[in-house]
Amino acid sequence: LSSEPDKPAGVATDLKTVSWAGDALTGVVRLIDQTKLPGELSYLDCRDVAALFEAIRSLRVRGAPAIGIAAAYGVVLGARSAGWSDARAVRLAAVEASQYLRTSRPTAVNLFWALDRMERVVERAGELNGRELLAALWVEAGSILEEDRRICRAMGQHGKGLVPAGGGVLTHCNAGGLATADYGTALGVLFAAAADGVEFEVYADETRPLLQGARLTAWELQQRGIPVTLICDNMAGWMMKRGKIQMVIVGADRIAANGDTANKIGTYGVAVLARAHGIPFYVAAPASTFDLAIPDGSHIPIEERHAHEVTHPQGRAAAPEGIRVANPAFDVTPAELITGIVTEHGMIAPVNPARVSAVLARP
Amino acid sequence: LSSEPDKPAGVATDLKTVSWAGDALTGVVRLIDQTKLPGELSYLDCRDVAALFEAIRSLRVRGAPAIGIAAAYGVVLGARSAGWSDARAVRLAAVEASQYLRTSRPTAVNLFWALDRMERVVERAGELNGRELLAALWVEAGSILEEDRRICRAMGQHGKGLVPAGGGVLTHCNAGGLATADYGTALGVLFAAAADGVEFEVYADETRPLLQGARLTAWELQQRGIPVTLICDNMAGWMMKRGKIQMVIVGADRIAANGDTANKIGTYGVAVLARAHGIPFYVAAPASTFDLAIPDGSHIPIEERHAHEVTHPQGRAAAPEGIRVANPAFDVTPAELITGIVTEHGMIAPVNPARVSAVLARP
Numbered sequence: 001l002s003s004e005p006d007k008p009a010g011v012a013t014d015l016k017t018v019s020w021a022g023d024a025l026t027g028v029v030r031l032i033d034q035t036k037l038p039g040e041l042s043y044l045d046c047r048d049v050a051a052l053f054e055a056i057r058s059l060r061v062r063g064a065p066a067i068g069i070a071a072a073y074g075v076v077l078g079a080r081s082a083g084w085s086d087a088r089a090v091r092l093a094a095v096e097a098s099q100y101l102r103t104s105r106p107t108a109v110n111l112f113w114a115l116d117r118m119e120r121v122v123e124r125a126g127e128l129n130g131r132e133l134l135a136a137l138w139v140e141a142g143s144i145l146e147e148d149r150r151i152c153r154a155m156g157q158h159g160k161g162l163v164p165a166g167g168g169v170l171t172h173c174n175a176g177g178l179a180t181a182d183y184g185t186a187l188g189v190l191f192a193a194a195a196d197g198v199e200f201e202v203y204a205d206e207t208r209p210l211l212q213g214a215r216l217t218a219w220e221l222q223q224r225g226i227p228v229t230l231i232c233d234n235m236a237g238w239m240m241k242r243g244k245i246q247m248v249i250v251g252a253d254r255i256a257a258n259g260d261t262a263n264k265i266g267t268y269g270v271a272v273l274a275r276a277h278g279i280p281f282y283v284a285a286p287a288s289t290f291d292l293a294i295p296d297g298s299h300i301p302i303e304e305r306h307a308h309e310v311t312h313p314q315g316r317a318a319a320p321e322g323i324r325v326a327n328p329a330f331d332v333t334p335a336e337l338i339t340g341i342v343t344e345h346g347m348i349a350p351v352n353p354a355r356v357s358a359v360l361a362r363p
Numbered sequence: 364l365s366s367e368p369d370k371p372a373g374v375a376t377d378l379k380t381v382s383w384a385g386d387a388l389t390g391v392v393r394l395i396d397q398t399k400l401p402g403e404l405s406y407l408d409c410r411d412v413a414a415l416f417e418a419i420r421s422l423r424v425r426g427a428p429a430i431g432i433a434a435a436y437g438v439v440l441g442a443r444s445a446g447w448s449d450a451r452a453v454r455l456a457a458v459e460a461s462q463y464l465r466t467s468r469p470t471a472v473n474l475f476w477a478l479d480r481m482e483r484v485v486e487r488a489g490e491l492n493g494r495e496l497l498a499a500l501w502v503e504a505g506s507i508l509e510e511d512r513r514i515c516r517a518m519g520q521h522g523k524g525l526v527p528a529g530g531g532v533l534t535h536c537n538a539g540g541l542a543t544a545d546y547g548t549a550l551g552v553l554f555a556a557a558a559d560g561v562e563f564e565v566y567a568d569e570t571r572p573l574l575q576g577a578r579l580t581a582w583e584l585q586q587r588g589i590p591v592t593l594i595c596d597n598m599a600g601w602m603m604k605r606g607k608i609q610m611v612i613v614g615a616d617r618i619a620a621n622g623d624t625a626n627k628i629g630t631y632g633v634a635v636l637a638r639a640h641g642i643p644f645y646v647a648a649p650a651s652t653f654d655l656a657i658p659d660g661s662h663i664p665i666e667e668r669h670a671h672e673v674t675h676p677q678g679r680a681a682a683p684e685g686i687r688v689a690n691p692a693f694d695v696t697p698a699e700l701i702t703g704i705v706t707e708h709g710m711i712a713p714v715n716p717a718r719v720s721a722v723l724a725r726p
Contacts, residue, residue, distance in 0.1 A: 269597055
């Protein structure tokens with residue numbers, strides 16, 4: 001499978017999904033190219049905004065928190081392209097980069113949240129010279145990354161008690177270290193439970209069309225030595241029926257003020273199945289995934305991606321030419337199907353507007 | 364996609380999924396090699412039982428009724444291998460072939476039903492000489508094929524009124540002409556409605572791991588000019604939620620006396636989703652799919668297939684090496700989730716043991 005079979009083993013607990021390599025003036029955004037996993041663990045260095053935009057758009061970096069971090073560093077790349085002598089030029093280039101990166105993907109709100117933070121640095125720049133502004137942007141992007149590392153571990157602590165000892169946990173898509181700086185949201189909860197010695201088995205939905213469950217989640221869990229069984233998405237219901245699943249936990253791309261949650265396509269179906277089988281269904285997501293400006297999930301834009309992803313699994317045609325395809329990348333799970341949402345501020349349960357705002361208001 | 368792009372168009376309503384080419388003494392079992400569709404419409408001629416066994420085992424021919432027909436002709440191939448001078452040798456070879464073919468796949472009961480019929484011909488052979496027995500077996504296999512053609516069309520007539528004009532119909536896997544001699548069970552119902560001028564749209568689940576929905580159902584519907592949208596299995600729930608689906612119809616591999624129905628993995632999940640959205644869920648299957656010897660679905664053996672099918676979509680690795688995989692080829696949908704079962708004798712609804720036996724007892 002792997003051309004370098006020994007390489008991935010070394011990174012088990014030392015994942016650097018997105019990082020900055022070098023200093024602010026000459027460094028690059030270094031990404032694990034997730035389209036190459038699990039066969040190859042290779043890094044992609046983005047030296048300009050265009051390269052970073054392409055990496056987000058084509059899912060070389062994906063997962064709501066990771067996209068936010070990558071985009072924040074993308075603003076640094078953009079700002080730097082103006083040189084660093086003219087403060088006004090740096091400001092303009094930073095804002096231009098931010099506006100451009102906003103168009104890379106529509107659903108995950110962490111992208112917009114991170115870019116808002118970067119634009120606020122520009123707005124507050126005041127008398128900073130170009131070089132100082134660049135440094136300030138670089139520091140802010142680094143803060144977003146460092147906060148993610150801390151937040152994911154806090155979610156792990158808040159959520160780890162939910163994991164059923166000796167039970168089966170179903171997850172969908174990848175909400176692990178590869179979806180964040182290094183640790184994960186939904187998988188972070190599982191990692192924290194495993195670190196406490198809780199034994200459980202994970203069922204990983206492969207997650208068509210792009211197979212993040214097979215390629216990324218199965219790999220991450222294997223790397224960490226957590227027992228994992230890969231299944232096709234359509235097997236989830238049958239595994240529940242057969243008593244294999246005692247808990248479902250997934251990540252999120254955008255959560256409305258009432259707790260309605262957009263996540264990878266198929267999440268909604270899993271939530272309906274979990275409810276039908278009396279299995280608790282949890283979401284793990286940082287506060288930055290909440291979009292309190294929208295009252296419910298009907299306002300979340302759902303990205304429709306290219307038909308080729310569906311018609312060409314693993315790049316090879318499976319469907320007749322010219323076939324019509326639907327390829328929504330996300331769906332929305334209504335709050336009433338969600339048992340609880342694990343955040344860095346604690347758990348939102350039951351999931352309703354009052355609990356959402358109360359928990360997010362905690363320090 | 365296709366090396367002969369014009370070829371498939373000609374077969375739109377002239378599918379010969381399984382047929383006998385030539386006479387009983389020198390002919391072959393001719394199959395559409397379904398592993399090559401939709402890229403290539405090619406035929407495979409099986410001249411001996413081993414070739415036919417392999418074709419069934421590797422899903423070159425699949426679909427419960429088509430497997431039954433193919434296996435029946437397989438007995439003819441087996442019987443013929445003994446020459447045709449020694450009646451006893453022909454009988455033994457026929458029974459041996461039948462016993463061998465019984466081990467090709469465990470779930471679809473039509474296989475055993477067809478082989479039972481062939482073995483009864485052997486048992487009743489009495490004073491037939493070898494050549495006469497061979498002819499009798501060949502005629503019986505031909506009857507099974509011809510009955511399937513008739514039965515599928517009868518199901519179409521019984522079921523066509525269920526199809527919602529202007530609505531969306533979801534189907535899973537392939538229960539079309541490629542699963543039968545030429546017309547289909549679930550898709551036969553849709554073809555009959557379309558022939559009456561009813562307009563509707565089909566949503567075809569791609570049906571991982573082997574993508575029969577993408578490769579076969581989408582192709583069959585496209586060939587017949589019925590509007591079809593291909594979706595990944597995990598999109599079915601979201602399409603229902605968005606109001607795109609007004610009916611679900613699928614085929615079956617084995618139906619217990621109480622109506623519990625084994626069908627392609629994922630069917631159970633679709634049935635749960637349909638129930639949650641108030642959408643009627645139908646099965647279309649001939650009487651030969653019923654196994655009245657078992658009271659309920661818990662007695663249906665579920666084939667577990669090779670992990671490679673899951674880890675290597677379209678033959679290319681997607682999952683890390685050594686990953687554990689579950690790959691049940693079928694699941695069981697309990698009768699209470701099934702709105703009705705369309706058979707050649709009419710519709711079983713509600714689905715319960717009394718209705719099952721009453722409808723199957725009709726002439």
